Amino acid sequence: MKSRTAAVLTVLCAATALTACGDDEPTPTGEQVPVTATDTSCEVTTTLFTPGTVTFTVTNRGQQATGVYVYGREGDGFSKVIAEVADVPAGRTGELRATLATGTYEVACKPGRQGDGLRTRVTVSDDGNVASAAAETAYDRAVAVELTGDTITGVDGLIAEPGEKISLKVTNKTAGARTLYVLNPDGKRVAELKAEPNGTAETVVTLGSAGDWTLKVKGDGVASVSKRLVVR
Template sequence: MPARRLTAATALSAAVVLTALTGCAEKSDAAGDGAVQVTATDSECRLSRTEFPAGHVELAVHNKGSKVTEVYVYAEGDRIVTERENIGPGTKAAITTEMKAGEYEIACKPGMKGDGIRQAVTVTGKGTAKKLDPRLASAVADYRAYVQEQADLTIPAVRKFTDAVKDGDVEAARAEYAKSRVGWERIEPVAESFGDIDPKVDVREDGLEPGQEWTGWHRLEKALWKEGKIGADEKKLAARLLTDLEDWNERVGKAELTPTGMANGAKELLDEVATGKVTGEENRYAHTDLWDFDANVEGAKKAYALLEPVASENDPELTEELDEQFAALQDKLDDYRKGDGFVSYDTVGKADRKELSDAVNSLAEPLSRLAAAVAKQ
């Protein structure tokens, strides 16, 4: 679930968990002199300029507000080009992205909720095109194949889940719930880039906008675990979930992918872990958060592995640190494996959750620098 729909209470919870991460955000402030300065406060989103040339764009974000914030770059139709979450009060973050000529909006979201404070920007075609490193072109092609593979794997897994719901079999549906989400969670930033799909399939109850109908996985999760029953409405919702995801599956292969987008997406997956999975907010009834956690990490590691040949050449110290931190986080996760899945997250104590959170934070900081390493020419 994207943090842009966090409630104030959930944002506060995430901020507590991410104190270590936002406290070191200053380390990620590696934007160059040509960066677009983004000054975020509790009531403003000020940009140093609103027109710049196409190509690699650096955003130097400084959160001068009192709340944890996030910054999104939106293309037409609220398609997410890139995002950076969990920028703590008084800290800075550098975002490297790639933008084609066109009209965009840059949004600051104090408290990590709502549509944000938006500024319209124009990207002109005046940028000097640089030939893409063949290794990066191959990485994008391989990642596109991976994205489609995960989407294709999601449909039969979701069908098993929704068939159980439509059959009225609560236990069978519970057994398939976490499995049905794995493919989606591995490619969540790409999945969320289609702005109309995510609110239909992955929104939590506390993330609903006024007047929004609650549909998707988490509505069914509540019925299965809290209410313990399946009625006619749930059976209809199961059919709709499958239909919505089949629609997404048909479109996901057309998602716009770039090397910096892959790198930023890997960081976004760690943000997803920090703001939802570690806190236990994501699957609050089923307590299957570790399944989602593991899938997010797998997806981030896949994107990194494809970009690593170029990143290691440009910044060997960074990739050495990333290799170490990915391994450390995976070791922590492996402690909670049970059979072909994971233990229920409500059995993981506060101290153990803190250890998981620390491992996520230790990986998230260097991962935030991957896009800059990839963009070096």
């Protein structure tokens, strides 16, 4: 019986690197990174890492359960799942551990465990020059907007800060092409995203001043739709 028990433990240890077996030490957690998830945002406190193990501690402050993923680059986008935790209930905290080599990744929170998620791009590098370049193109928050019929969803209740840099991703769920314009409090256009039917578009926008910003959507043959974005 003793030899059989040892054999079972050997199989279990081989099956998962996150389980401590026998007299082995627990797997080190490495760098600790807090993540705050809501129904409209996914805030990663640090976006620059050195290679190795990273533990994302995810606090879900939304009203619905969220899935959290780390994606690696695959082709022209980020679709390769590196690590995932499928369900962090509302009001709870979960951990997502990933071993990351040098490169660029995206951390995604998926409220309701649906869609592409609210994404934040992170960089792993032991080269100061690369890290500095990544810091210049990084953003503070990822915001996902959906265009459905005559509505814009994803920014209700969202309050941003002056100077905040957001990665704005638009998903067009209508049957026609739509263009979303970002207007500052003076009504000046600062960004423009065109999304084909059932397509997506993404850009980074710096919200330079406090006030009521506007997201305005236009399309051929349909009335324009606007939604306020509060910056204060």
